[in-house]
Amino acid sequence: MKKLVFAVVALAMLVAFTGMAMADDPVNQTPETQGIDTQTVVYCLGTTTENDNIVWTQSSEYIGNSPPLQPTERYYVMSYTEDTIMDNGYGEYTKQMSTDTQNKVANQFNFEATKQVDFVQVQEGYGYITTEESLLLDGAANATPSAGRFICPFAAATYEYIPQYCNIVEMGSSFDGYAVSMLTDAEERHVAATADVGVAMNYGVELEGVGTAAAWINAHIMEGRDGTTGKAIDLVYSELTTASGTIVDFQKIMAYESGVRRF
Numbered sequence: 626m627k628k629l630v631f632a633v634v635a636l637a638m639l640v641a642f643t644g645m646a647m648a649d650d651p652v653n654q655t656p657e658t659q660g661i662d663t664q665t666v667v668y669c670l671g672t673t674t675e676n677d678n679i680v681w682t683q684s685s686e687y688i689g690n691s692p693p694l695q696p697t698e699r700y701y702v703m704s705y706t707e708d709t710i711m712d713n714g715y716g717e718y719t720k721q722m723s724t725d726t727q728n729k730v731a732n733q734f735n736f737e738a739t740k741q742v743d744f745v746q747v748q749e750g751y752g753y754i755t756t757e758e759s760l761l762l763d764g765a766a767n768a769t770p771s772a773g774r775f776i777c778p779f780a781a782a783t784y785e786y787i788p789q790y791c792n793i794v795e796m797g798s799s800f801d802g803y804a805v806s807m808l809t810d811a812e813e814r815h816v817a818a819t820a821d822v823g824v825a826m827n828y829g830v831e832l833e834g835v836g837t838a839a840a841w842i843n844a845h846i847m848e849g850r851d852g853t854t855g856k857a858i859d860l861v862y863s864e865l866t867t868a869s870g871t872i873v874d875f876q877k878i879m880a881y882e883s884g885v886r887r888f
Contacts, residue, residue, distance in 0.1 A: 802836010
């Protein structure tokens with residue numbers, strides 16, 4: 626499929642905004658870690674449904690002690706949902722999903738989901754598909770002394786504290802219609818051994834079909850500047866793209882990265 630220019634522009638704008646003062650400090654893994662991997666393949670003439678729900682809460686302390694946050698606590702909630710129904714038609718559904726609670730490095734992710742959906746109605750006016758997917762990351766922390774949180778000596782020398790923050794970001798897409806070929810990819814990272822690795826979330830959708838398509842990002846960023854409780858930035862960001870009718874190409878790519886060290 627063609628790559629639309631507006632998708633690249635939207636990505637560039639978002640990176641510019643998130644580069645201002647973002648300073649998420651990932652939560653560290655627990656002593657025991659878990660991995661969950663699934664692969665789904667369905668080719669069906671008739672009705673196919675898929676319902677996925679994940680809510681993952683993790684703290685650098687103990688989740689039962691919050692609220693309120695402990696003095697240097699880092700607290701994250703990650704959520705993912707997908708709901709798909711293909712009815713009275715021929716559908717092909719393929720999905721790979723992975724969740725891993727281990728510490729990750731800068732080119733790895735704790736959660737990844739990739740799906741390909743193709744659907745056509747068998748009899749005109751009867752077959753229908755509706756699908757919606759959403760990925761959310763909500764993180765908050767009190768100020769933390771930078772000593773002991775960085776492998777990079779220059780980062781620790783530059784910042785005495787990793788400031789307090791309260792950041793929430795949600796990305797997703799949906800489609801309702803009679804025919805579609807659709808690919809989505811979602812990934813996020815919020816668990817790492819040190820603050821050298823930032824928090825990240827990416828989402829992309831590409832489709833063509835007959836119906837109504839939507840893709841969106843919503844974010845509310847609140848950051849401090851030092852070890853005090855003052856707020857230095859408050860950023861609200863919202864973006865929604867829709868198309869309805871015979872859709873020749875629909876693509877949107879979104880990315881979020883937050884950390885003291887970014888590359």
